[in-house]
Amino acid sequence: MARWQPNAPERLAVAALELFEERGYENTTVIEIAERAGLTKSTFFRHFQDKREVLFGGGTMAGLLAEGIAAAPATAEPFEAVAHALDAVGRDAFHPARREWSARRRAVIAANPELREREALKGLGLTASMTDALKRRGVPELTSCVAAELGALALKFAYERWTDTTDGDDFGDVARRALRDVRAASTLC
Incomplete structure (x- = not known):
């Protein structure tokens, strides 16, 4: 080459x-x-x-989430703004051509403690990005934190579900279902 x-x-x-x-x-x-x-x-x-960053893409995902929340309609409730962000991630980062690569990436990360730690740190950064974006929309701090935490959990579940299947669902649809599941489960606690 x-x-x-x-x-x-x-x-x-x-x-x-x-x-x-x-x-x-x-x-x-x-x-x-x-x-x-x-x-x-x-x-x-x-x-x-470094070689870890090849798998983690810098701050691209955090930026997509923050931009998605900012672009949500002004009338959107916090959870709907998070759903808008997950749609943006699906559209711009997790398109069907990335599914196989993403599944292989997950397997490599799962096999290495250092990479699992880096993945967890990235998750914290994504949560912080969503929290900050919600606060910039005027959402109170506690509500921003809760919506972002649940959004990050939905993002994690959606990513796992999307990479584990070959059913052709796009990431946005999988993420919206995961967000509904997380929200429903949170009402049971």
Whole structure:
């Protein structure tokens, strides 16, 4: 693969995932990832801080969630604003072509404690992003926190359900169902 070809971040992510599956996360180096992608080590570090970040995409998801909440109609209740954000994530990040890659990514993360920890930290960041976006809409702090926590839980369940199935449902539909399930369960507590 020629070095000048476009989509270096995507190529690096694909190469990393393949190597993590073949050799394990711990046994894969940045140099091996770059070589598999047909790129250099310096190109890798132009796009990613370290090899973990290949799987976590920086702040893209947090930004999508915050933008989705901000773009919700002014009359939307907090939960509806969160649902609007989950729709945005489905539309812009979890399209059908990403399902297989996402399922493989989940398996790699599940096999490694360091990656599971990083995934948990990312989840906290997503919750904080939603909380802040809701507060900017004028939602009281406690309500913002609760809606964001439940939204993050729904996002986690939706991601798991979406990557576990091949039924063709788009992520937005799966996320809306998960949000309804989480909301219904919260009324039972």
